[in-house]
Amino acid sequence: MNGSYRRIVEIVLAATAVGLFVMLFKLFDKFWSLFNFSVATNFWQNPTFWAGFAISFGLWFLVRRSEKSMVFLDEVALELSRVIWPERGDTVKSSGVILVLIAIAALVIFVFDGLWGTLMEKFLQANWL
Numbered sequence: 732m733n734g735s736y737r738r739i740v741e742i743v744l745a746a747t748a749v750g751l752f753v754m755l756f757k758l759f760d761k762f763w764s765l766f767n768f769s770v771a772t773n774f775w776q777n778p779t780f781w782a783g784f785a786i787s788f789g790l791w792f793l794v795r796r797s798e799k800s801m802v803f804l805d806e807v808a809l810e811l812s813r814v815i816w817p818e819r820g821d822t823v824k825s826s827g828v829i830l831v832l833i834a835i836a837a838l839v840i841f842v843f844d845g846l847w848g849t850l851m852e853k854f855l856q857a858n859w860l
Contacts, residue, residue: 736808740801748791755783 759779794800817825 736805736812737801739808740804741795744791744795744804748787751790752783752787755786756780759783 756779759782760777763779
């Protein structure tokens with residue numbers, strides 16, 4: 732990979748591997764305690780630590796060694812550098828519009844739910860069944 736984004740790609744891959752390790756370690760630790768297996772208090776003796784480390788390091792190593800993956804990630808970084816991001820004011824205005832529309836939709840759903848609940852309650856109390 733001869734792109735100018737190699738360092739950024741390497742940092743993102745390393746951060747992703749660390750995040751994956753933490754998630755896998757927590758997941759394996761939960762499953763390990765779910766089945767009441769003994770857990771070592773020392774990280775270095777804990778099998779869930781090593782399982783999470785082995786999987787995350789192995790995936791990091793495989794992706795990093797794959798030329799296709801590295802070229803693809805470099806092209807992704809290049810495309811992200813070409814994106815024209817909106818200004819802060821535009822983002823705030825768009826977010827405000829979205830929040831207002833969500834509030835209106837929530838209010839409409841609340842009203843319809845209340846009406847429907849009232850109608851169903853009256854219907855069931857009428858003993859029409």
